[in-house]
Amino acid sequence: MSAATAGSTGIGDPYFPGDGNGGYDATHYGLALAYDPKSRQLGGTATIDAKATQDLSQFNLDLSGFTVRSVTVNGAPAEFSRKGSELTVRTDLKDKAAFKVEVAYAGTPQPVRESSNLGSYGFIPTPDGSFVTCEPNGAKTWFPSNDHPADKATFDFTLTVPEGVTAIANGELAGQPKTTNGKTTFIWREKHPMTTYLATMTTGKFQVRTGTSPGGIPVYAAADPRFRTSLNSLYDQSGKITDYWATVFGPYPFGSTGGVVDDFAAGYALENQTKPIYGGFEPDEGIIAHELAHQWFGNSLSITRWKDLWLNEGFATYAEWLWSEHRGQGTAQQQFNDAYAGATDAIWKYPPGETRPNDLFNASVYTRGGMALHALRLEIGDGKFFPLIKKWAADHRYGNVTTEQFIELAEKTSGKQLDDLFDAWLFKQRKPAKPTSVS
Template structure:
């Protein structure tokens, strides 16, 4: 059960948009403040500088009836510089208590920044913990562009939690940018009768007392914040393993019970096939979740892709499971390189179609290429994702076409060797477009600058490749 939030006389803060001055602030420290952003010029206020998170321990109690969430987040981190203060990302909520290394710390709120001021400076390289107790009604992000609604989204019987690109801050404080991966432990308390699903695997059986059930999950593989989830509600589950022995969990809202067996079977089948194409599956479990919330999208939450209010077809399942390699194990440091996630997952859809004896990747590529020179897809260069139009169709489709053009140029043997080498050399790490182009040239022995420039960076239809 989540620890009860205690109001602290040291400092208090109101919900998002208010600023609470720190009281009892320490004297001037020898360290310097961590940057309020992690350094992504397209999202300058996302994430934070000065430290690296190693683990999040989340204790959350949520009541769908009142939509009240109380939580305690413990962050294990390492100082990347001598720190006099540092920021966490948190939207809304009332913060009742902050502690650093077990001792009380002052704090300030401004927008979605929670500034933590320890009682003394943190030395560069030092491991430290910060604990934040908070409570309130979570509010998702509602974006007027192509992002839609994301983050912690309350539903009639629980919550649908899908956080890309920066919605983790709607339910826990953290370093909310993909450039800081960490491991996660979850303790989620919900009314009895509901199921709470999080990343990784359950560490023990759910425990029900006093009308509430506690679920504990743990993800021991590094994960970016936007992939974290605590989706909850009434679900029907099917558990088992894939043919290769990977744990496989499918969960569906009762409205979608007819899709449970197909989701479980296809998730296992596709996971195992991708392991033969992309290299060994990078995590300890696979599966998927269908909730009764019309999100209009799916998201590749690590180990548990989420499908918002629809029965997913094979192409969508293939896409989201390919992300477990491309986006989840291999993660981008800057959002401008998003095609490395979405272009690869889109091309995986075409590879699955080819594998199943339907349209070949070549046929799908040719159909897409038939778009006239004035088509919108050619006006958006996918190698530089735009912050105001992050999930443009070009990032997906033209990104996938880039991979097929590369496959044509270097041949199947080198291309599929490239995919496995790419996932192996950067497993659980970070990647850039420059990393990929350099590897493609190294393995193929070909000069590929013109190909990548035409497909990724020119705002016109490529004539040749």
């Protein structure tokens, strides 16, 4: 009989060795949190359902900052300690045992600042609430978690804010918000598996519009008063684009679509599951098309390791080109030609199939990743390319994926050996020859 050992302090991603944790799989997060924009205090409890993957003497959760008041495992008080962004919990769990952890904590959230990847991210306080975008590893700035995309879980959010403030999270509202004693509580439920970096608790004085897309998908759109003129466009375009992607990529994987425009000048958007968020600007059709394509590629299909980020960003970039083609505003071929002609040497020296941890969001991951997909389309033809994309989305719905799996499926679907094509576009530090159409 094996002795219990400590779960590892990382999930095993060499690009981000401290992210995530070993020894267990999280299956559900229940976040019951209250936030006061004036004091910037966030507090409450996180209840995590998980399953041990080994005999466990202790396990870790990722949490940055805050005062942890108590931890229980299966209802019993547990010893715990803190070091950096690791919360270590002592326990005695058998392999495959289901267990429940409850962490009570409070404090002032501190986002990740001056990142080489995205500037500031995580839980970012704003004058009227919070702007919450967590890619790649900012979930730990507001709740304890297994903070890596390889471990997906369902989520419930019970969020309490001052009356007059709206709290927005993933999934759908479970009933109408309730106000008592000057506080309003919103309950959101995301019943589909989600990576931690896609979770949000965006709060503020939003204007909201709800309804359904022409295809019948529920839509939730919200805009800060500063961007009130963008609300109807965001609502209309989100519904229309989601419906179109369902014809290209297969059925929409989640219970609702939409988006949020906040007044925090992030300078970027993030594909938060079911509700992409746009930081300080009115999004045009192209960027909405990009973020909503992520609901399939990045959200339903999530990467197993960060090195494969092109599977998210290359696909979403190519979706922008497909949307342009659909709208008669320039074919994907024209977009490819422009990108190929205008690409700098830096893109060709950065192979997107091996994303760099200190430069995750390099233009190569987006543009050269999208170009790789167009090169594949030209090589195998539309009659095989579009069924391939649908099968890719269907086969791995709600799961985790790797580049190797995509290459294998592309070769199986097309009946072609494609190593040279993918090697040239994803892994070589040089400019590939310009491809031509399939004969």
